[in-house]
Ligand SMILES: *[C@@H]1O[C@H](CO)[C@@H](O)[C@H](O)[C@H]1NC(C)=O
Ligand SMILES: *[C@@H]1O[C@H](CO)[C@@H](O)[C@H](O)[C@H]1NC(C)=O
Ligand SMILES: *[C@@H]1O[C@H](CO)[C@@H](O)[C@H](O)[C@H]1NC(C)=O
Ligand SMILES: *[C@@H]1O[C@H](CO)[C@@H](O)[C@H](O)[C@H]1NC(C)=O
């Protein structure tokens with residue numbers, strides 16, 4: 001067994017600018033990535049729960065859910081609403097925080113003045129997770145009774161539905177939600193290392209503590225606090241992927257051999273969920289589902305993350321690099337083994353289920369990061385049949401996804417609210433649909449807001465930067481509050497996009513005049 005502490009940052013963090021594929025044509029179809037990045041981060045202010053600070057820029061939102069945690073004698077005020085409703089689902093919230101942190105670690109030096117805003121978005125999550133993990137050997141998994149919440153359509157500021165706290169413990173464990181929170185703490189501890197060392201130390205300490213809890217008391221929160229988790233954020237892919245993801249982040253943050261050994265010894269134990277392709281045919285891969293990545297499955301994220309420190313180390317590269325390469329080949333349209341996604345006629349990537357743009361943004365993020373690691377080691381990916389994928393090609397591919405989302409698509413529609421001349425006006429989001437307290441200070445009860453949902457006009461409040469679920473597979477889009485899979489934004493669509501946009505902002509400085 002390896003026991004030496006490995007250098008976990010063997011590759012430069014700064015991505016080498018990959019200018020090779022930038023053609024006149026691609027420049028012409030480019031967008032203002034600086035503007036998109038600012039808005040992408042601003043969106044998180046619209047999802048804030050708790051006491052809003054004086055620095056709040058999205059001012060139509062007000063304080064909400066100020067008694068969260070009182071049912072279990074805890075202070076659980078803060079954090080983020082996951083999407084268009086008012087529940088605090090800590091599992092996807094933690095994934096969001098991990099991805100915001102990873103975005104800053106890889107691309108923060110390209111963000112300019114938005115770096116500070118991105119760090120504040122992370123801290124809004126981590127401050128809350130410190131509260132949610134404040135009692136040893138327990139982790140709060142969800143706040144807000146999801147069924148109660150979904151039966152009313154109130155503004156967060158007016159909520160009078162049950163704010164039940166669902167807590168996992170030694171006896172009723174939840175390894176996926178706990179290990180994802182541990183990952184978020186470890187990743188964010190690196191973000192704050194230079195600017196706030198005390199906070200960074202606190203986050204790292206808590207990460208180790210929560211990871212130990214997650215690993216020692218194993219079980220799925222499906223079984224422990226299922227009323228709070230299912231069917232909304234049921235864990236379908238098991239918890240081994242989160243344990244490995246958490247350990248990988250802890251290794252990156254600490255360099256401690258124990259975490260690296262944990263990853264190497266358990267990487268073959270990931271659940272082999274049967275993943276089906278678009279036609280419903282089972283697609284099986286060794287070592288679990290290496291093509292999956294999102295709030296539920298961390299599989300390809302683990303391989304790409306770990307590849308940073310094993311890329312040039314043949315003794316340790318297996319199975320990570322092989323699996324990261326398989327991931328690449330399962331996506332790129334020219335690859336003979338491309339079978340984990342489909343493409344709309346306009347070129348947008350699709351996977352089954354709703355909220356499709358989460359796949360486009362999170363896969364784009366992983367491909368961008370992998371392109372950087374490949375470039376730094378002169379690596380290419382061979383997909384067979386003489387198809388060789390270069391880092392430049394990954395950037396070119398990702399740019400296609402980014403530009404589609406920002407408006408280069410058959411409808412000419414930007415799927416980011418407030419970006420470009422044409423964007424969704426009737427998104428599925430309570431705060432955006434109902435009037436602000438500024439306009440309507442009176443309480444609006446459970447169904448009192450229905451009239452606003454049924455209105456033909458645009459939403460009353462602009463949730464700037466929100467990326468919605470996105471178009472159908474034929475590139476059509478129904479701008480309707482009731483088409484939830486298409487018109488609802490989620491925090492985990494935006495979080496990886498923050499890193500991707502920072503990269504393209506730096507790649508096209510001519511669109512972003514220096515101030
Ligand atoms: C891009 O957006 C930024 C921020 O909104 C703005 O300052 C800049 O002028 C825009 N650039 C162009 C070329 O329109
Ligand atoms: C950081 O922690 C150290 C040791 O606990 C303490 O002395 C110091 O005042 C703290 N610094 C800040 C800025 O809080
Ligand atoms: C880390 O956490 C442990 C357990 O809660 C605590 O005893 C210890 O003082 C903490 N260390 C630091 C540096 O915060
Ligand atoms: C969680 O619940 C879903 C739906 O009931 C089920 O399909 C899945 O296997 C469960 N996951 C675990 C890890 O128990």
Ligand SMILES: *[C@@H]1O[C@H](CO)[C@@H](O)[C@H](O)[C@H]1NC(C)=O
Pocket residue numbers: 312313314315
């Ligand atoms: C790989 O392992 C072999 C055999 O233990 C060793 O000789 C070699 O130096 C190792 N290579 C690296 C890059 O660590």
Ligand SMILES: *[C@@H]1O[C@H](CO)[C@@H](O)[C@H](O)[C@H]1NC(C)=O
Pocket residue numbers: 021023025026396397399400403
């Ligand atoms: C990708 O490269 C091809 C070939 O050079 C080019 O036609 C296409 O416009 C590029 N796509 C993007 C989004 O830049």
Ligand SMILES: *[C@@H]1O[C@H](CO)[C@@H](O)[C@H](O)[C@H]1NC(C)=O
Pocket residue numbers: 472473474476
């Ligand atoms: C496009 O797909 C949507 C959703 O499947 C469907 O309702 C619509 O009829 C299709 N439109 C066209 C023009 O094929």
